[in-house]
Amino acid sequence: MKNFALIGAAGYIAPRHMRAIKDTGNRLVSAYDINDSVGIIDSISPQSEFFTEFEFFLEHAHTLKRDPATALDYVSICSPNYLHYPHIAAGLRLGCDVICEKPLVPTPDMLDQLSLIEQETGKRLYNILQLRHHQAILNLKDKVAAENRAHKYEVDLTYITSRGKWYLQSWKGDPRKSFGVATNIGVHFYDMLHFIFGKLQRNVVHYSSEHKAAGYLEYEKARVRWFLSVDANDLPDAVKGKKPTYRSITVDGEEMEFSEGFTDLHTTSYEEILAGRGYGIEDARHCVETVNVIRSAVIVQAKDNEAHPFVLGLAR
The missing domain is CATH 3.40.50.720 (NAD(P)-binding Rossmann-like Domain)
Structure with a gap:
């Protein structure tokens, strides 16, 4: 003990x-x-x-x-x-x-x-990089490794987690303390993308505000359009009024279901750490580098083939 x-x-x-x-x-x-x-x-x-x-x-x-x-x-x-x-x-x-x-x-x-x-x-x-222990993520990682195909996967990452007015009044709404919405709610997703698709080759930001951010990431094995938000107004119509959170990852147009299975991932992380298999500084470096670039990036106009569908209405 x-x-x-x-x-x-x-x-x-x-x-x-x-x-x-x-x-x-x-x-x-x-x-x-x-x-x-x-x-x-x-x-x-x-x-x-x-x-x-x-x-x-x-x-x-x-x-x-x-x-x-x-x-x-x-x-x-x-x-x-x-x-x-x-x-x-x-x-x-x-x-x-x-x-x-x-x-x-x-x-x-x-x-x-x-x-x-x-x-x-x-x-x-x-x-704590708990998505590395999620079975759906592990299954996709194994699939990508096994296919070893020449052309890159096309990925859309969407995460909207509604937050009330309290959010901006808390430390989470202060970029000096939270380091911004992309870091605060997105860093584990960037780790997941690296975990599955390899090294990051390109990092472009299309939109950034206190409530949401969007951009494009290109990895060794994937092209990723991403959108993150804490604004309930961004929820798809099919979800509004029913759920406060929308989490979606599509790979080549196919939805990857990973909304379940989160409950015990911290316990799994602790089990792995106590067994000597935890993730340390160098494991976290890639996602820290990713969000560090996103925070300081110059916003650029989104190209249609690199723009997340949710950001097109915001940028135009």
């Missing part, structure tokens, strides 16, 4: 980490968040210590180190995106391996710095 601490306990994704810690037979020893709306802990790990000030959390962690039986083995990080780097560094320097939500960090330079801290501490950083 390993000892875990959790940073960012009041966030949306934190309960999945808490359940993954419990379901893999481990112990959540302590948790930290500046917000105290963490009642979910009662149903998962009521014995955990909880702190609303980082200094007290850190001091408690150092105290635990005095006894090998109580010392923390892992620190899991679910804090806002802009805090990932300092929280990862703190966890590694506590002598713990670290498990962090995506996006790991905003830039490749920060990955290089974290790699140095790994070397200094002898500890490892793991990124």
